[in-house]
Amino acid sequence: MAHRTPPTDPDSDYGSDFSPEDLEVLDRLVVQTPSTVVNVPSPRTPFFFSRDNTPERRDAHPARSRYVASMPIAYETEPPAPPPVSRSAHPSSPNGAIYPDLSAALSSLNEPTATPLPDAPQPQPEAQASDTRSPLQRYRSFPRKALSVTDLVSPAWCELQYSLTLSLHGRKPRTEAMKRGSEVHAALEEEVYTSVQIEVATKEDAWGLRVWNVIQGLRTLRETGMTRELEVWGVVDGEVVGGVVDEVGFMCPDVEKEEEAVRALAVARGEAPPKARTTLPTDQRALDEYLHPTPPQPAKRKLYITDVKTRSVASLPKGASFRPTKLQLMLYHTLLSSLAAGNSPLSALAARYELDTHAPFSPAFVTQVAALADEVFYDAPSSAEEVARAPDPAGSELARNNTLEKLWGVMMKLFTEVIGEGGLGRVLRAEYRSRGTGGVIGEQVFPMDEAVLGGYVGHGMGWWRGERAPEGVAIQEAFKCRSCEFAEGCEWRLGQVEEARRRARGGWRG
Numbered sequence: 463m464a465h466r467t468p469p470t471d472p473d474s475d476y477g478s479d480f481s482p483e484d485l486e487v488l489d490r491l492v493v494q495t496p497s498t499v500v501n502v503p504s505p506r507t508p509f510f511f512s513r514d515n516t517p518e519r520r521d522a523h524p525a526r527s528r529y530v531a532s533m534p535i536a537y538e539t540e541p542p543a544p545p546p547v548s549r550s551a552h553p554s555s556p557n558g559a560i561y562p563d564l565s566a567a568l569s570s571l572n573e574p575t576a577t578p579l580p581d582a583p584q585p586q587p588e589a590q591a592s593d594t595r596s597p598l599q600r601y602r603s604f605p606r607k608a609l610s611v612t613d614l615v616s617p618a619w620c621e622l623q624y625s626l627t628l629s630l631h632g633r634k635p636r637t638e639a640m641k642r643g644s645e646v647h648a649a650l651e652e653e654v655y656t657s658v659q660i661e662v663a664t665k666e667d668a669w670g671l672r673v674w675n676v677i678q679g680l681r682t683l684r685e686t687g688m689t690r691e692l693e694v695w696g697v698v699d700g701e702v703v704g705g706v707v708d709e710v711g712f713m714c715p716d717v718e719k720e721e722e723a724v725r726a727l728a729v730a731r732g733e734a735p736p737k738a739r740t741t742l743p744t745d746q747r748a749l750d751e752y753l754h755p756t757p758p759q760p761a762k763r764k765l766y767i768t769d770v771k772t773r774s775v776a777s778l779p780k781g782a783s784f785r786p787t788k789l790q791l792m793l794y795h796t797l798l799s800s801l802a803a804g805n806s807p808l809s810a811l812a813a814r815y816e817l818d819t820h821a822p823f824s825p826a827f828v829t830q831v832a833a834l835a836d837e838v839f840y841d842a843p844s845s846a847e848e849v850a851r852a853p854d855p856a857g858s859e860l861a862r863n864n865t866l867e868k869l870w871g872v873m874m875k876l877f878t879e880v881i882g883e884g885g886l887g888r889v890l891r892a893e894y895r896s897r898g899t900g901g902v903i904g905e906q907v908f909p910m911d912e913a914v915l916g917g918y919v920g921h922g923m924g925w926w927r928g929e930r931a932p933e934g935v936a937i938q939e940a941f942k943c944r945s946c947e948f949a950e951g952c953e954w955r956l957g958q959v960e961e962a963r964r965r966a967r968g969g970w971r972g
Contacts (some may be wrong), residue, residue, distance in 0.1 A: 594928075597926050599928070609703045614619075617932075662824075666818060667823055688713070709767070764885060
């Protein structure tokens with residue numbers, strides 16, 4: 463279920479983790495009443511970039527099918543009216559859901575040069591003040607979708623801007639630049655998966671399809687060493703959070719940085735840092751060791767997370783412009799590590815989306831997945847081990863696991879087997895590609911840092927829960943204001959300018 467949404471900002475991949483069409487389907491499926499049938503448009507034909515600009519990948523071949531919820535979808539014509547929202551809210555979809563418009567919110571350029579439009583919409587303080595609910599209650603409460611990784615990291619660019627964006631905008635039409643970025647992602651995914659349309663009739667079917675895709679992704683990871691578009695869920699600071707990891711694979715992006723990160727983690731935990739294994743010269747070994755050498759025990763292979771960003775410029779972001787990407791990858795690492803350790807968020811998800819985890823999937827759904835999946839050609843197992851772990855035909859597997867709870871159990875078993883507790887490496891990788899050609903611009907590799915992530919999430923949730931007002935950027939990051947549509951009347955910005963002037967006058971007098 464390739465539910466990636468391209469970014470709304472020309473130079474950023476931040477946006478919803480699902481396409482607008484998929485979000486509309488899932489939002490409406492959460493309400494079960496007499497329904498009408500609508501058609502969900504099929505995905506756009508992927509844009510295939512030149513392979514000349516792409517490094518060779520030994521595992522770059524279609525291994526499995528990815529199933530996408532498609533027509534006909536039965537759902538309510540119009541859901542019940544949501545609680546009153548601010549007059550500044552823009553009803554961007556028929557069901558009243560409010561989607562973030564991240565236009566210019568997370569530019570990955572270091573020094574944006576765009577200037578605010580003279581007629582840019584400005585916030586209405588009286589309208590916002592009339593609604594005392596927290597952002598979490600206003601924008602991410604049932605029947606709207608839960609928090610996403612994108613929701614948590616987008617304010618890292620400017621929390622105040624993100625707050626105003628949620629308040630004033632609905633879903634913004636996708637630009638050509640955004641579509642090109644999406645096409646690069648689609649082309650990468652086509653290296654691993656072939657999309658297949660599946661009809662779903664209930665919200666349990668829709669979630670079952672998402673879980674089934676994760677199962678296929680984990681099996682692809684085990685068989686080929688790499689998978690893409692792996693959906694993950696978890697509970698972060700008491701809230702359900704979901705996201706889609708661009709790529710997970712066994713290839714370490716930087717061995718030296720990984721070793722440094724492993725040593726740093728051991729020191730932080732008060733453990734002895736791991737020692738490099740050395741082999742004595744033959745003239746210094748004992749006779750028995752020389753005659754009967756003990757083969758070194760192979761260390762368990764680690765998995766590494768990559769996020770792919772597209773850019774219109776041939777440079778890499780740095781400093782404040784890189785911060786959201788770092789936090790995004792750290793959150794993916796946290797969610798995936800938790801699942802790999804066997805921590806299941808199913809009960810929290812079921813409560814949040816009102817899912818009946820014991821309800822059988824619809825017969826039509828099971829039949830479609832079974833028929834299409836069993837047509838996929840797989841290489842015959844070549845060893846006893848491969849025979850033992852070869853998956854059953856989809857038909858029999860779904861027949862035995864025909865509820866969300868049972869299918870979820872299959873997925874969790876794979877998470878612990880394929881990755882396992884401690885199975886993720888300590889470095890994270892951001893890959894940047896040209897939006898025009900799809901060619902690789904460069905990459906940034908950095909260590910996981912739980913302390914940094916914990917501090918950021920804890921502070922950010924204070925705003926989401928309405929415990930404090932949103933904050934603007936620091937004076938050192940004022941360059942972000944150049945591309946902000948709210949800069950003209952931003953009280954935070956004016957206050958920062960006045961504070962800088964006051965300090966300058968005080969310093970001059972001293």
